[in-house]
Amino acid sequence: MSCAARAAVRSLWRLRAGTLRPLTAYGRRIGVRFYSSGMTLDNVNRAAVDRIIRVDHAGEYGANRIYAGQMAVLGRTSVGPVIQKMWDQEKDHLKKFNELMVAFRVRPTILMPFWNVVGFALGAGTALLGKEGAMACTVAVEESIAHHYNNQIRTLMEKDPEKYEELLQVIRKFRDEELEHHDIGLEHDAQLVSIAQASCLKAASTETSG
Numbered sequence: 315m316s317c318a319a320r321a322a323v324r325s326l327w328r329l330r331a332g333t334l335r336p337l338t339a340y341g342r343r344i345g346v347r348f349y350s351s352g353m354t355l356d357n358v359n360r361a362a363v364d365r366i367i368r369v370d371h372a373g374e375y376g377a378n379r380i381y382a383g384q385m386a387v388l389g390r391t392s393v394g395p396v397i398q399k400m401w402d403q404e405k406d407h408l409k410k411f412n413e414l415m416v417a418f419r420v421r422p423t424i425l426m427p428f429w430n431v432v433g434f435a436l437g438a439g440t441a442l443l444g445k446e447g448a449m450a451c452t453v454a455v456e457e458s459i460a461h462h463y464n465n466q467i468r469t470l471m472e473k474d475p476e477k478y479e480e481l482l483q484v485i486r487k488f489r490d491e492e493l494e495h496h497d498i499g500l501e502h503d504a505q506l507v508s509i510a511q512a513s514c515l516k517a518a519s520t521e522t523s524g
């Protein structure tokens with residue numbers, strides 16, 4: 315992986331994995347309505363929810379671009395359907411966060427055009443190494459995402475699990491699906507990629523998740 319791609323994925327997951335600021339750091343509290351259920355959440359901490367939705371939306375957008383890049387290279391190979399299936403789930407994840415962005419009136423990150431290009435380049439670049447390279451990238455990235463979602467779940471559970479129940483359900487579901495993608499990557503020979511390459515990808519994702 316090029317230095318540029320490594321730096322890009324590092325930046326992407328740093329954005330995704332940013333820790334929540336203390337809920338008490340923001341005084342603005344409003345009532346909002348969840349898109350899916352129509353449930354109104356009074357007194358949610360707007361800043362905390364804004365941040366979760368913004369970074370998750372950016373991460374899911376980046377994941378979509380990574381899979382798009384992988385499909386551009388490997389779409390007609392034997393692993394094409396496998397990658398397409400994971401991409402379809404990422405499309406659902408992004409769709410849900412698009413809905414939440416509207417429901418909560420959250421602005422997307424201004425870096426979306428950047429992730430558009432860099433995500434695709436990362437996906438295509440690793441796929442050019444072969445299906446093992448693509449799957450190694452998937453394993454590293456999905457592991458980082460699942461870790462990130464787990465941190466958010468822990469934070470929301472500590473704050474008020476009842477108040478954030480619907481958001482928790484969304485994040486838990488997506489976390490489970492990211493872990494499935496991780497396991498699919500392993501099942502498709504991600505471990506056969508060179509140790510150096512795997513270490514590089516692992517380091518990039520780990521550094522940015524914590």
Ligand SMILES: [Fe+2]
Pocket residue numbers: 374377403404407488492
């Ligand atoms: Fe996802």
Ligand SMILES: [Fe+2]
Pocket residue numbers: 377400404456491492495
């Ligand atoms: Fe995923």
